[in-house]
Amino acid sequence: DQQVKQNSPSLSVQEGRISILNCDYTNSMFDYFLWYKKYPAEGPTFLISISSIKDKNEDGRFTVFLNKSAKHLSLHIVPSQPGDSAVYFCAASAGQTGANNLFFGTGTRLTVIP
Amino acid sequence: DAGITQSPRHKVTETGTPVTLRCHQTENHRYMYWYRQDPGHGLRLIHYSYGVKDTDKGEVSDGYSVSRSKTEDFLLTLESATSSQTSVYFCAISESGGGYGYTFGSGTRLTVV
Numbered sequence: 296d297q298q299v300k301q302n303s304p305s306l307s308v309q310e311g312r313i314s315i316l317n318c319d320y321t322n323s324m325f326d327y328f329l330w331y332k333k334y335p336a337e338g339p340t341f342l343i344s345i346s347s348i349k350d351k352n353e354d355g356r357f358t359v360f361l362n363k364s365a366k367h368l369s370l371h372i373v374p375s376q377p378g379d380s381a382v383y384f385c386a387a388s389a390g391q392t393g394a395n396n397l398f399f400g401t402g403t404r405l406t407v408i409p
Numbered sequence: 410d411a412g413i414t415q416s417p418r419h420k421v422t423e424t425g426t427p428v429t430l431r432c433h434q435t436e437n438h439r440y441m442y443w444y445r446q447d448p449g450h451g452l453r454l455i456h457y458s459y460g461v462k463d464t465d466k467g468e469v470s471d472g473y474s475v476s477r478s479k480t481e482d483f484l485l486t487l488e489s490a491t492s493s494q495t496s497v498y499f500c501a502i503s504e505s506g507g508g509y510g511y512t513f514g515s516g517t518r519l520t521v522v
Contacts, residue, residue: 297451336516337515339499341511384452387508389508395506396454396457397454399451401449
């Protein structure tokens, strides 16, 4: 049963425009959310995270928004660049419960068109 | 990634044979994890370790065993490989656990024929 869902398998965006990647979760015990970026033949690399006590976190061109009531988070990339083309995974954990697992979504493949 | 290596990078094996994948870290992190990545499922936790000789099961542990005899090495063994275990396997390390600060290796692509 998928506790973290990414309903859009792919997204194409023009260079310079905004990319918005969405993620929904079902477990109300999740208290920490992350986005990972993955290039082919490489492992996922950490991009940005947000704690459940916040509703926004920003790091350069990347911003993550968290809506706890809707159990929804999104990643905004502005402006999008061709090097951002990759698969993006949303992940969530219930770290404060002592659980030791990151639950991942199925990923969204972002293509930034030059 | 720097500090974590997986071997082999690619392996083809026959159904019914045992297979061992190795994860090696140089970061001295306490926590180590094995995930598998499959289309339509994302990454799913197989087993993890919270110290030398301390391991626990993840959500898809059936058919897999692990061992950690040293801080730096975490081995994943498929006791008797099946075609359903064809996948890409990722090792991850973390200093604090709890879903924080994971660093992933580059993965091992395993094909069971």
